[in-house]
Amino acid sequence: MREGRLAGKTILITAAAQGIGRASALACATEGARVIATDINQPLLDQLAGEHAGIEAVRLDVRDSEAVQALAQRTPALDALFNCAGMVANGSVLDCTEADWDLSFDLNVKSMFRMTRAFMPAMLEKARTQACSVSVINMASMASSIKGFANRCAYGATKAAVIGLTKSLAADYVKQGLRANALCPGTVDTPSLRGRIAAAADPVQAEIDFIARQPMGRLASVDDITPMVVFLASDESRFVTGQTLLVDGGVTI
Incomplete structure (x- = not known):
């Protein structure tokens, strides 16, 4: 029996109750990872945890800095962090309210800032002491960050910011064993x-x-996206950092 590609790794995934986050949690657990699946939807998290023994369900609001810090303090050092939480606000710049803009940036970008700042020190220490590579995977999008789409003003701005944040992490910590990449799906x-x-x-x-x-x-189906998540969390991507990886079915050809 082959050993899973993520055997021995601990991976935390946000927005894991549904969609890409849920499918990624199952895919990573199937490949041998211990998966800490977080979301604000406890019933759906519990259902997910019941599907695989390798998944631990933890309720977490990624907009709550204190809750994020508390989870980081009681969690073993991660091998990979998948920042998957996000939302889509529709509308052009004239349709977008300040509330829409602020919520979009808080959930789509600042949550990644919170999570990364909280979990990365232990990840860096693990990379240093165990001479291994650790990985941050940020959910971006091809929509309006790589290719312009109508009525995606706030969404596109946040996803472009995610790409910038990812490249900054990659550049700052490339010599310390941390890799950071942005995943850019098509329409899933x-x-x-x-x-x-x-x-x-x-x-x-x-x-x-x-x-x-x-x-x-x-x-795209969620199963079109999860192989890239597994790849970025695994040692197979040990020489990949600072990239925007498109899984878009040819939209940006």
Whole structure:
């Protein structure tokens, strides 16, 4: 029986109750990792933990600095941190309110700042004492950060900021054994997307439009994204840092 690609590693994933975060937790656990799955939705977290013995469910609001620090203090040094929490605010700059802008940046960017600052010191110490590589994976997007899309003002600004934050981490800590990369998916079929489709004036047309912007002619599934998460968390990506890795079905060709 082969050993999993993440055997012996501890990985924390935010927004793990649904969508890409949930699928990534299962994929990493299947590859042998101890996965700390966090979210604000405790019932869905508990369901996830019940699906694999390698997953530990921990309720966490990534917007709560004290809660983030408290979790970091009681958690063993991570091998990988996957900052997956985020939201999509629709609208142009004239549609976007200050509240929309502030919430988008707090959840999509500042949460990564909080999580990384809290967990990275122990990760760096682990890299130093065990002569190993540790990994920060930040959820970005190809939408409006790599390629412009209409009505994604706040969202695009936050995801561009995530890429900048990621490159900064990579540059600052490349000599200390920490790698940082930004994952940039295309349009993924998740509960979040289904909610936006359902809220559209014409849900049928909205789904058609989402599919139409994918050159492969379909939405991505979460299982199209998780192999890249496993790769970035594993030693296979030990020479990869500071990158924006596109998994977009050809949108940015």
